[in-house]
Amino acid sequence: MAKAQETVLEINLNALEHNYRYLKSKISSKTKFLGVVKAYAYGSDAVAIAQKLVTVGADYLAVAYTEEGVALRNAGIKIPILVLHPQIVSFDTIIERCLEPNIYSERILTAFITAAERHQQKNYPVHLKFNTGLNRLGFNAHDISKITRKLAETSTIKVLSIFSHLAASEDINEKEFTLSQIKSFHEICTQIDAALPYIPFKHLANTSGIINYPEAHFDMVRSGIGLYGFGNDPIEDKNFIPIVTLKTNISQIHYLEANESVGYNRAFTSNSPIKTATLPLGHADGIGREYGNGKGVVCIHGHYAPIIGNTCMDMIMVDVTAIGCHEGDEVIVFGEKPTATEFAQGANTISYEVLTGISQRVKRVIIE
Known part of the structure; x- marks a missing residue:
């Protein structure tokens, strides 16, 4: 590495691959892997990180906002990109650029169906997020019947996945709470599977969930901070390399x-x-x-x-x-x-x- 003659942020893609391989070693070969590249890939370089993740075999990417996904599409990234916090004003762009929205409320669901109809879509992939205790974004379990009724009335969208987010998977003192989240997610998934004519895939685990809760791996895991070199725990940090x-x-x-x-x-x-x-x-x-x-x-x-x-x-x-x-x-x-x-x-x-x-x-x- 060259000596700094100015202020620079060096981004080590070999370290990124090391972290990816370590996280992959924790999951089944059948479990998909989503790399979170929001916020300029945690302040680094979203395009460079996304390209490397595609090269090493990541199945999915995730961004927070639509324009972050557009930037990746403009850079030639073709694998699926989940938009975690889409806004209604961006729905046309999401469809035009083949991005996949997180549908987290009845308002968002209704608006996206309208946008999909306007674009004459059929079975456009969406992801339903449920709130299991983080209390940030997501439907609640009592919304399931309302959601499935709406889905039965349209062929414009198709639920590709069901997901939620663990609130404290890095904190051993919150194990009981985390296990309650996993249980709640299981129950939600069972109800959704019974109500839909197809089976969406499931994902719940973040970086600490990957490490601490193998029972929460489901069909896909999502990692952000782990890819960038941090395990949210002094012991686990030794297994990662800051990128x-x-x-x-x-x-x-x-x-x-x-x-x-x-x-x-x-x-x-x-x-x-x-x-x-x-x-x-x-x-x-x-x-x-x-x-x-x-x-x-x-x-x-x-x-x-x-x-x-x-x-x-x-x-x-x-x-x-x-x-x-x-x-x-x-x-x-x-x-x-x-x-x-x-x-x-x-x-x-x-x-x-x-x-x-x-x-x-x-x-x-x-x-x-």
Whole structure:
């Protein structure tokens, strides 16, 4: 890997394949695999990630919004793409670009049937989402009879799958709740199968569900964060490789005397002589103002350097008093050390937010 001469986000596709193979080893050879590539593939590069997942054998992809699916279609991605949170205004585009919508409420079901009729569709594939406890999106079990009646009245759409989402599959303390979700999903699927003249396939497990609940694998599993190198558990994290590394370099070094301040609002004042390094990234790049003043560290030559002062729009400052370094030297913001999880802990957040928050102005570099 080249030394960073500017702020870049390196994306390691070999690490992605490793993570995919590890997750596949946890499931039956007959179980389908869906890769979640929403939010620029968790802040990386959705097209590059999707292309790699197609190459290694993923069966499905998922995005949050319609335009994310359109971007993949424009890049030549042909495998099925599930749109997890479609909006009515995008239904025409969904049909025109052969995307598959999540139908999660009666309003969405009625509107999509209308759109499918307008496009003269027959058996257009849709996916029904049921709420089993996350209480975010999805039909409830008592909606089943109403749904199946509507489906019986039209031939424009066909239910390809039934799915739900686990709320706390990574938390061993919530095992009872997770098992209750799995039970509820089983019951919903039994009712749907009995009411329809065909059998949709089923999917429930996310990354932690794949690892912790083999009984929840059903016909397909869905993985997001696992593909990007995180197992939501310190022990499981060792089986994954983070696929992205945020690198930058030292723009300038300053030598401050005691009682000198650093950055806006003089948020940091030195107690003794210190050496600081200024780095070319800031809150416009995804390193929020919650970092700084000791919250968050970067790595320089294998040593941690705490962020000091307030984060600026385009710059952060770090304390390098105890580190032998020079202007132009490489800095790892997160990657293998610190990981995105470790970096996130400095601001009391999670790896998901750190990864997806990296600005699109940061140059992406694909490594394979």
